[in-house]
Each structure stands twice: as structure tokens, then as C-alpha cells.
Amino acid sequence: MSQVTLYNYFRSSTSYRVRIALNLKNIEYKYSPVHLLNNGGEQFSPTYKALNPMSEVPTLEHDGLIIGQSVAIIEYLEEQFPNPNLFPRDSQKRAKIRQFCENINSFLHPLSNLKVLKYLEDNHGYDQRQKEVWINHWYQKGLNALEAWLQKNMGKYSFADQVTVADCFLVPMVFTSERFNVDLSPFKNIMSVNSRCLELDAFKNAHPFRQVDTPAELRIS
Template identity: 55%
Template sequence: MGSMVLYNYFRSSTSYRVRLAMHMKGLDFEYKPINLLKSEQRSPEYLKINPLGGVPTLVHNGKVIPESFAIMEYLDEVFPEPALFPKDAYLKARIRQVCEVINSFMHPMGNLKTLKYMEQHHGYTQEQKEEWFKHWATQGLQTLESTLKEFAGTYSFGNQVTMADLFLIPQLVTCQRFKVDLSPYPTLVKISENCNKLEAFQKAHPFKQIDTPEEFKK
């Protein structure tokens, strides 16, 4: 396995994804907190390993890998069990589709950078930021619900956890933080309930991390 260091932030949904992948695979890693609210991601030291100044970043045996999707696919190749993708090419493509709806469409709309820009340059209040996020999140949730109704079993694609679940659960937690009503999406709610029974999902939860502020701990 070698040494593994994960630079991440407790509330970052992209960090959450990677923690899920690592716990699903039973990997030991050193947790390095990067406090986004204190702009630690913009420090010269951190920018050397992640020039975009985002989280997470994985360092494995001295090799640096930024960006959650890249990290998770790397982990799935280097540590192939349990696999996060099926062998079937069509199902693999549909799982990537679900991941991209979240990664490329939904996540950027609630990203700290995006909302901070809206506040600083357009005067958005907290209520307006929530309204902004809900507008886009609803479109994404509707797409995910209609897609996963076709494929879901216990989890997003049948009865084995896949990459789709590792993207979905953090995004649903973000939706709840922005007060998005999830009741119109019963398939997604069922998948979430089943995933959160698993130890890996419980260990990766944002409120269970070493940098989780006391007010968030359950």
C-alpha cells in the first residue's frame, strides 16, 4: 500500500467522495485537514501540489494526484478490490454519466468558490445563494431520479456499491445543507438510506472527521 496522505476538508463533498472510496477499499491514510474557510488551500505550500487550490489531493508514495474523480479512478486501478465499476461497458458508461451529472453539473453550483463570487460581486444574500443552488440542484436530482429508477437495486446500480453511490451520497448531503426537499426523489432517498447503513459511509461522513467543528459533531 505504501504511504497515503489525503489533503481534504470535512465538509467538502469532493473530499467526502474520496474518503468513501478509501474506506470502501479498507485503505489506511493520513488525514491532512485543509481549512477552506481560512483559505489554507491558497497557501504557497499547498498550491505546489494542487495549483488550482482545491481539495482533495492524494499523495501516494510521493506521487501527487489532485481532483476527486482522478483520485478515485486511480484508487480503483491500484487497489481493484472491491471494484467501483462493473466490467460491463454499458453499465460502466451509465455510472460515469451519473457521476458527471453530479461532478460537472450539480457540484459547481454549490461550490464555495462559486457562492463566494456571487456574494462578493453580485451581493447575493444567504437566501439568494440557497435559491440559486436549489434551482440547479432540482434539475440534477430529477435527472438522477429518472436515471436510477431504471438501474437501482439496494444501491444505485444493483446490489453492489459503485462509483455512482460515492458521488451521490455526498451530493445529497449538500442538498440537505441547502434545504432542498428530497421527498420527491424516493429512489435517491432509498439508496441513501441503504448506503448510510454501511460502516464505510459512516466513517467518511463529514461530521465524523478530525477537523469537524464541535458544533457539527453528532
């Protein structure tokens, strides 16, 4: 197996998704930290921009390929390292799971990421409380749809009783929600799946507070 390198940041929820997928597939990888705040943001350095023209994390390097976007990375890992599978074989089930992931990936995440919050701070003077109001507005709507989806599809994990890519997206989304004080108490399905996932080593070891670039004051054992 040729070397896999993940350029990423401990607290980035999209990085967290890919770390979970790598762990679930037992893929050893080199963790290359990109600090999104230090030095004006290391993602804007010419060296990093050459790897990722969007200046975003994560970026995966494998066998000569360099790609960004967590969805593209995880689909690629599934194709290159199919055991264990993170997508079911059935096409309709795959479609449902991709829909779930995209609700997080293309709706909740883009509205809560660092760039957007910084724009609102710079242009509308948003403080932490106003950022939380903004995020809560979008998350309540999205979480309701995810909760309804789980009601139809969940078992022990997001989709029936096997861990799937849906769990790789759900757990980091809960982490971000908690960070911004989103009220998660109405979402029993989301929270119970999240808890069960966090009992697994693949999820534990991918947690933002257990990475090499986690600041000492946030680190957990």
C-alpha cells in the same frame, strides 16, 4: 502498501467522495486537513498550492504521485487497489455509472461550490436565502435526471445491489442538498439509496461530521 495521504476538508463534498472510496477499499490513509475558511483559506497557502495549483481539495498523495480532482483520484484508486471493485467489469455498465457520476461532478457540484457562492455574494450581494434559490434552481433539474436514472438502474444501491462509485457521488450530493435546504421529498429513489448507504461503516466513517477537523458543535457520534 506505500502510505496514502488525503489532503481534504471535512465538509467538502468532493473530499467526502474520496473518503468513502478509500473506506470501501479498506485503504488506510493519513488525513491531512486543509481548512477552506481559516486564515483566508489554507488552500491558497504556497505550500498547498505547490501540491494543487487549482487550490482545491481533495489532493491525494501516493507512491510519489500527487493528484487532485475526485474523479481522477477515484479512477486511480480503482486501478491501484482493485479489490473490492467500485466499477462493474462490463464496459457499458461502467459508462452508465460514469455518466451518473459526471452529472453530479460536472454539473451540480461546480455550481454549488464555495468559490461560486462567494463570487455571487461579493458581486451580487447574495445572502444565504439567495444562495439557496440559486442552488435549488440547478439541483431540481439535476435531481430529476438522477432520479430517472436510478429508476432504470438501482437495486439496493445506485446501480443494482452492489455498492459502486455511483454511491460515492450520490451520498455527498445529498449532504450538500440538505445543507442548502433543497427540497428532496420528490426524490424517493435518491433518498432510499442514500439511507441504505449510510447504514454502512464505510459511509458512516466518511461523514463530514465525524472527521478530525469537524468543529465540536457539528460533531456526531
